[in-house]
Amino acid sequence: MNIPKTSFQRIVIVGGGFAGISLAKKLSKQEVQVVLLDKHNYHTFQPLLYQVSTGGLEPDSIAYPIRKILKDYPNFYFRLANVLEIDSVNKNLKTDIGYLKYDYLVLATGSTTNFFGNKEIEKNSMTMKTIPQSLNLRSLILENFEQALLTDSLDEQDALMNFVIVGAGPTGVELAGALAEIKKGILPKDYPDLDTRRAQINLIQAGDRVLKEMSREASDKAEDFLEKLGVNVWKNVRVTGYDGKNVSTNNTNISFETATLIWAAGVKGKTIKGMDGENYLTKSCRLRVNEYNQVKGCNDIFAVGDVACMESQDYPFGHPMMAQPAMQQGLHLGDNLLNMIEKKPLKPFIYKDKGSMATIGRNKAVVDLPRYKFQGVFAWFVWMFVHLYFLIGFRNRAVVFINWVYNYIRFDREARLIIRPYKKNRYIFKNY
Amino acid sequence: MNIPKTSFQRIVIVGGGFAGISLAKKLSKQEVQVVLLDKHNYHTFQPLLYQVSTGGLEPDSIAYPIRKILKDYPNFYFRLANVLEIDSVNKNLKTDIGYLKYDYLVLATGSTTNFFGNKEIEKNSMTMKTIPQSLNLRSLILENFEQALLTDSLDEQDALMNFVIVGAGPTGVELAGALAEIKKGILPKDYPDLDTRRAQINLIQAGDRVLKEMSREASDKAEDFLEKLGVNVWKNVRVTGYDGKNVSTNNTNISFETATLIWAAGVKGKTIKGMDGENYLTKSCRLRVNEYNQVKGCNDIFAVGDVACMESQDYPFGHPMMAQPAMQQGLHLGDNLLNMIEKKPLKPFIYKDKGSMATIGRNKAVVDLPRYKFQGVFAWFVWMFVHLYFLIGFRNRAVVFINWVYNYIRFDREARLIIRPYKKNRYIFKNY
Structure with missing residues (x-):
């Protein structure tokens, strides 16, 4: 790779998510060479992907x-590259655009969908971790309704208009709420010749409550909001299979027929060959790091964000795989890398939990702050404010803000566009 | 196709472009059944596609x-469908979602790129008639610069940074201007480790002036603007071939080496099987229509917009293939269809030329109105105002407006995102 060799130490960061970008910014004015590698040329604001899928936002405004x-x-150097293998002995990276030596390596590769080994579900379900995936889901949702118009069979129509979401974390809850609002506000006008009241949104959760990472109060209120919006919330149900048409669960009495299963039931660390052995990884494929984000057993390799698992007394299974810990670790590691280069002692990372939140629909959100918990309209405004604040770029904020104001006033989502058709399930039904 | 049979006459419109939508709106409150078919579920505002390609706008805001x-x-009924064949004897349409009978058929299928039979150019060049095509071009432009970083060969870098645009109509001129602005304002900051001054924009025109449909004054000024922006304007040069690397022309002294040829040199009508014989079509594949937009030889089939060629004294080769004639014909045909159903006499279509315009860059546009011609800053504001006015939807206007203000103030285009990589030419260079 054409990166000039200088007298500065070279820090290679893999991944331009929250952790990688925070770290890069922290190192911006320092006497180090930084090479950032990512397979996209943009940073994705993942918390709003569900709004891209549901036509509320354009993808360009969250990238x-x-x-x-x-x-x-x-x-600073950026390269659009896919890292294929880490050679930690020779401090060398193999990528799809050539080899690159590093002095320090920081893995900020994030996470990917975890299907827990179920290949059938992996093959047939939709996910929502990247912008292209979210656009595929947007296309599929709209294609389903167009296809439902083409059949006289009510069973087929029902399956096409049945959205089964597995996993009631923030992604699942927010998506379910958005689909419920589309059902109520948009479908009857867009599809007057289809009985869209039959559309269903099923949210399935293996545990005994939604938003299980949040307070009991937030969970209960969120479930209440979801039910008011007409979402069917299933608890203590584990999805076991999906062949592209039928969803089976651990309860033989509960099954679903659907053209669309959205899998939001888990994530795992995104690892790279060379650092993927059991020595390095936890059960959820995260890299075990010490309190300095140093990968265990490595001196010059670090991991931050979702892919890093820092076990501590407060967080025995590592920090939550969310934006906040990623950003804090990225910033903190910036200081530690400089300390390391200057042979100063490193400082342990301490996570400051600033709280968490989720939105269910218009005027409906739940917020857990360290000292306060609240739900409803005010929580919804706080949710919007915080998301606008953390979006990068004035233009993105302005465009998202305009969309939200418009969508709020008009009960609308105008980006319901099938720009790239997604035909995965298009031909599963016969009578067509 | 599941469209209910009613006592109303059924008018089937094929195509949701400017002509089709104008006609549909005109028929909205009338006692007719209207079925609109399109292969996209959105209307595209084609005049701004070049801004999507160059990262100035998100695709969702012009759809x-x-x-x-x-x-x-x-x-009213809409169906997402591709029309495959017209059976004018039985008044029946064959589509990819089934058959549909019509009482009146209106072809508003628009136009497609005309390669004048050159298969090699068709295979290797980029076009910009649809949103997916424009996004592919956006990706390719950005990928070229990312790839240029990977080679030490100046020849390869030059070819990757050379943009050859064939055809100096509004599309070619506007794209060339936008690329020149990107070269000046964005590339040096985005690619500090690449000598982007070597990037070239070549605009090639077979005729003796740019914007040949406009006044001589506009052409001269546009050429002047282009040259000030650093675009190489080639006149009286006809591109004869492009193998994905070398562009040949009718002048053996003029050739180009480039990874990106953008073909904007011509359009032709988009016809459908059953109406594609020489009886119906002109040389540019447009359907010959009489002054009522009735396809010659057919009583109940009409054509409007780009696909229609209404030869008249003022327009011996039909009206220009632009938004204005399409909208006017759509509206006019609405009246005539109602007249026809009510057995009233039809009124001939008379085109009101409201003028034409093109923008070259910031503060640089040319406007020809029937009575006035002007160029420069004021023309540029008029251009923006007119385009905002004709965009459909408040949200789209607001988002486009915000982008334009932002881009103007910041000399920026933030949608430079490779969301779906386009790898057509990615591996043509060896030393990589």
């Missing part, structure tokens, strides 16, 4: 060009 | 859901 973030930083 | 346009109209 931000990585080169633009780095543009004023000297000694 | 508008067709169902939303039609939502308050009774007796």
Whole structure:
């Protein structure tokens, strides 16, 4: 790879998510060479992906060009690359655009969908971890309704209009709420010649409550909101299979027929060959790191964000796989890397939990702050404010804000566009 | 196709572009059944596609859901369908979602890129007639620069950074201007480790002036603007071939080496089997229509917009293939169809030329109105105002407006995102 060799130490960051970007910004004015590698040329604001899938936002407004973030930083290099293998002995990375030596390596590769080994579900379900995946889901949702118009069979129509979401974490809950609002506000006008009242949103949760990472109060209120919106919430039900048409569960009395299963039931660390052995990884494929985000057993390899698992007394299974810990670890590691280069002692990372939140629909959100918990309209405004605040870029904020105001006033979502058709399930039904 | 049979006459419109939508709106409150078929579920505002390609706008803001346009109209049906064949004897359409009978058929299928039979160019060049095509071009432009970083060969870098645009109509001129602005304002910051001054924009025109449909004054000024922006304008040069690397022309002294040829040199009508014989078509594949937009030789089949060629004294080769004639014909045909159903006499279509315009870059546009011609800053504001005015939907206007203000103030285009990689030319260079 054409990166000039300088007298500075070279820090290679793999991944331009929350952790990688925070770290890069922290190192911006320092005397180190930073190379950031990502397979996309943009940073994705993942918390709003569900709004892209449901036509509320355009993808471009939750993505931000990585080169633009780095543009004023000297000694910074970005390369669009897929890292294939880490050779930790020779401190060398193999990528699809060539090899790259590093002095320090930071893995900020994030997470990917966890199907817990179920290949059938992996093959047939939709996911929502990247912008292209979210756009595929947007296309499929709309295609389902177009297809439902083409059949006289009510069973087929029902299956096409049945959305089964597995996993009631923030992604599942937010998506279920958005689909319920589309059902109520948009479908009857868009499809007057289809009985869209028959559309169903089923949210399935293996545990005994939704938003299980949040307070009991938030869980209960969120479930209440979901039910008011007409979402069927299933608890203590574990999905065991999906052949593209039938969803089976651990309860033989509960099954679903659907053209769309959205899998939001789990994530796992995104690892790279060379660091993927059992020595390194937890059960959810996260890299075990010490309190300095140093990968255990490595001196010059670090991991931050979702892919890092820092076990501590407060967080025996590592920090939650969310934006906050990623950003905090990225910033903290920036200081530690400089300490390391200057042979100063490292400082342990301490996570400051600023709280968590989820939105269910218009005027309906739940917020857990360290000292306060609240739900409803005010929580919803707080949720919007916080998300706008953390979006990168003035233009993105302005466009998202305009969309939200418009959608709120007009009960609408105008980005219901099938720009790239997604035909995965298009031909599963015969009578067509 | 599941469209109920009523006592109303059924008018089937094929295509939701400017002509089809204008006609549909005109028929909205009438006692007819209207079925609109399109292979996309959205209307595309084609005049701004070049801004999607160059990262200035998000695709979602120049697209508008067709169902939303039609939502308050009774007796209206939309189907996402590709029309495969017209059986004019039995008044029956064959589509990819089944058969459909019509009483009146209106072809508003628009136009497609015309390669004038050159298969090699068709295979290797980029076009910009649809949103997916424009997004592919956006991806390719950005991928080229990412790839240029990976080679030490200046020849390869030059070819990757050379943009050859064939055809200096509005599309070619506007794209060339936008690329020149990107070269000046964005590339040096985004690619500090690449000598982007070597990037070239070549605009090639077979005729002796750019914007040949406009006034001589506009052409001269546009050429002047282009040259000030650093675009190489080639006149009286005809591109004869492109193998994915080398562009040949009718002048053996002029050739180009490029990874990106954008073909904007011509369009032709988009015809459908059953109406594609020489009886019906002109040389540019447009359907010959009489002054009532009736396809010659057919009583109940009409054509409007780009696909229709109404030869008249003022327009011996039909009206220009642009939005204005399409909209006017759509509206006019609405009246005539109602006249026809009520057995009243039809009125001949008379085109009111409201002028034409093109933008070259910031503060640089040319406007020809029937009585006035002007160029420069004021023309640029007029251009923006007119385009915002004709965009459908408040949200789209607001988002486009925000983007334009932002881009103007910041000399920026933030949608430089490779959301779906386009790898057509990615591996043509060896040293990589």
